[in-house]
Amino acid sequence: MKPLAIAAGLAALAALPLWMPGGSYDVNIASQVMIWAVFALGLNVLVGYAGLVSLGQAGLFGFACYVAAWLVAAGTAQWIAAIAAIGFTLVLSAVFAVLALRGTGISFLMITLTLGEIVWGIAQRWVSLTGGDNGISVSTRPAPFGISLDTATPFFYATFAMFVVMLGLVWRFVHSPLGVALRGTRDQPRRMGALGYNVWLIRFLGFLVSGFAAAVAGLFFFYYNEFASPYVLSLTTSAEVVLMVIAGGAATLLGPIVGAALVLGMQDVVSSYVAHWNLMLGAIFVAIILFMPEGLVPGLARLARRPGAAPAAPRPGAFGRTPS
């Protein structure tokens, strides 16, 4: 991507509260899109760059949400709650990674799914700790440097700052030697091993990066809603974020952001007409997998290059056949 285009895009985004027609409603939607985009960017490190599809990512996202909510509800200072939420979620990510990285491909997917379901089950059933279906509700957002984030625009800028930092971090990671090695483990795990790379460790670190992004996004999701409920941990949430990644385009930096905007935009539009968002979500999911498996960003780029051209051969390992 051209630096100029990125700068222009970020500037347009930063000025969004000034030009959005819908006022604070639209500004709030934009904040949500950025939160989910960070979540999806993190998952994309696994799905796109490591070739590992995690269906338990909501477990990490929601865990950060719950830790922060529980601590804030118990009267802990906001900054301690934030650090604890991210720290504990990183620990949980490491546990997930150790268990899930016993396999790749389908077994990785299944173990992450199961781990996510465990976290969901705990939140749902361990009522004395988590409030069960009622979740944990608080009524304060943090006020960094004395600036209240209670209204839409200040919250938007706090989220924007977080978004830019996380985008920069993910960009830096993906282009670092470690990020390149991670792609190597996706495409040619055996050769990478033969070349002396510790394939397991590289994947483990990739998982931690992904978990870190999920934790930060989960924390901001909690700030936005001032609420943690089992829904954020559910398989539907994991499915939604996977959809964002593959709808936008795995292994691209722009893809997950476009995917997040697309999914949340659809959700916003559909929900105002019909009550059946999950039906739409499933239908989009199936349609994307069947008809545009490479995702919107690479798909549109292909169409722009040569209208009517045949789809490019799928990248090995990214999303599909796993190389041996």
Place this chain on the structure above:
Amino acid sequence: MNLWLILAVNSIALGGLLFLLASGFSLIFGLMRIPNLMHGSFFMLGAYLGVSFLRLGAGFWPAAILAGLALAGTGAVIERLLLRRLTGKPQAQVLLTLGMALIVADLCLMLWGGDPIEVQTPAGLTGVVPVFSVVFPTYRLVVVVIAVAIAVALWLMLERTRLGAMIRAGVDDPQMARVIGIRVSRLFSIVFSLGAGLAGLGGFIGGPILSVYPGLDQDMLPLALIIVILGGTGSLAGALVGSFVIGFLYNFGQALFPDLAYVILFVPLLAVLVIRPQGLLGKLAP
């Protein structure tokens, strides 16, 4: 009758239901190498369709058979029209079943509403029968008998028929099976349809025990996953053992540690993953 015996009886009945769910899941997993994430949806859809057949005037057992057949048909259609297009891309297939699960869940909510539906125990099976010194509710006993009968039938089919031999060949080595002229893709349709039908049947005959409600699919899918990881994929005996283990853990866990019942279910699973991953998951690692 004391609490423990009641729990044990309930556990056995739940184990039988879980076997109907997990046997198909395990066969699909063994042959097609994908966890079918809409298996819980088949279970729930079967239950709802059976309820509708009941309301249309069908008897309990005809409704159960119709629900099973309807789901078998649904499974065959999904395999033919959707999964077949993604042959060779297991991750895309899994995500497709996940998308379909979301669709089915919302469709059921649309068509049958959000309130739980109680299914009446069929007349004549509401009493209890004494088995040794235990008083066993008749209907639960019937469920166990059905599950055992289906287990025996599946075992005979797999071990004693030509189709079963072909399925076993497909599970062990799909490429070699193709080379010697077995149409493995046709086996996929048969097994997927069979698994869906069994899940649908299980969902409906589980109705009088579990009732039917939105979210039943999400409650059952993790159980199927645990059972199959515990028992080993593609193994009928594994599914049988796993079903009863989970049936017991679920009921006893809920009675003893209600807050942690769900977590207790996953303990054996994590133990298996940590201690014997190669034994139970090694086969499906690419």
